[in-house]
């Protein structure tokens with residue numbers, strides 16, 4: 001089979017690799033039909049040290065179950081399934097509380113030991129806890145939105161929950177990538193009355209508006225903070241969704257939260273410390289968040305997608321086949337594309 005490997009910064013290759021296969025009785029084998037490139041894939045794309053062996057890439061995918069191990073009960077050959085960006089057993093202490101990204105027997109796709117989603121086949125550890133069967137066919141019009149349940153829609157939802165979005169709240173979203181755009185959907189879905197999007201790209205702003213953003217702030221740094229303060233009567237936003245992970249974006253996020261408000265952070269932090277510790281402390285601002293337990297959120301968000309109430313699949317503005325994956329990384333990195341879908 002063929003799969004995507006990253007060998008270093010700006011070095012993505014599609015290569016022949018050994019076929020995915022069952023190893024443990026709890027495994028399933030999935031033939032991938034749709035996958036995508038993630039904003040978080042761009043961190044290593046810009047910084048990975050050269051590697052002899054390369055890392056298998058991709059953690060968002062939909063596909064058909066081709067085979068299951070003897071212990072698998074909830075999925076069977078022929079099922080169309082979506083995989084969350086982390087795999088989990090579904091039964092441990094943390095899975096039972098809905099925090100599957102901390103599963104005691106779980107882990108992450110790709111790297112040097114597991115298959116990644118940007119390839120033709122994936123061995124699925126802990127298949128019962130991980131996979132969710134989709135009640136549609138592979139060419140269904142909702143496929144892009146269903147694919148976002150692997151990561152970006154669930155991650156935007158997690159940011160909104162961590163930022164304690166409630167009906168009537170003013171929410172602000174820092175980051176106009178796919179996660180930030182899904183954060184707009186999530187904040188509105190949870191009842192936010194106003195959603196302020198901080199972003200500067202015309203295509204992303206248009207999409208944010210159609211997802212329900214009511215105000216756009218295109219300034220940066222201090223000017224952005226000032227502008228959000230102006231828009232909120234000097235008080236700041238109740239709920240801030242931090243969807244980037246840079247020190248600068250985190251500084252903006254904590255600076256636009258109002259006293260007693262909350263920052264929900266889902267951008268992987270690229271710096272060791274959280275900025276503005278003292279002002280944030282004195283304002284009683286909650287800072288919460290982390291990797292989203294999207295496995296739990298698939299169950300919550302799937303009905304909204306199936307019934308068309310939310311359309312997060314609109315974040316995909318480019319489709320490629322597996323040969324186009326390296327160029328897809330380049331296009332996303334250069335902000336030429338918001339999010340690239342891979343159709344197999």
Ligand SMILES: [Zn+2]
Nearest residue numbers: 089092095103
């Ligand atoms: Zn678990």
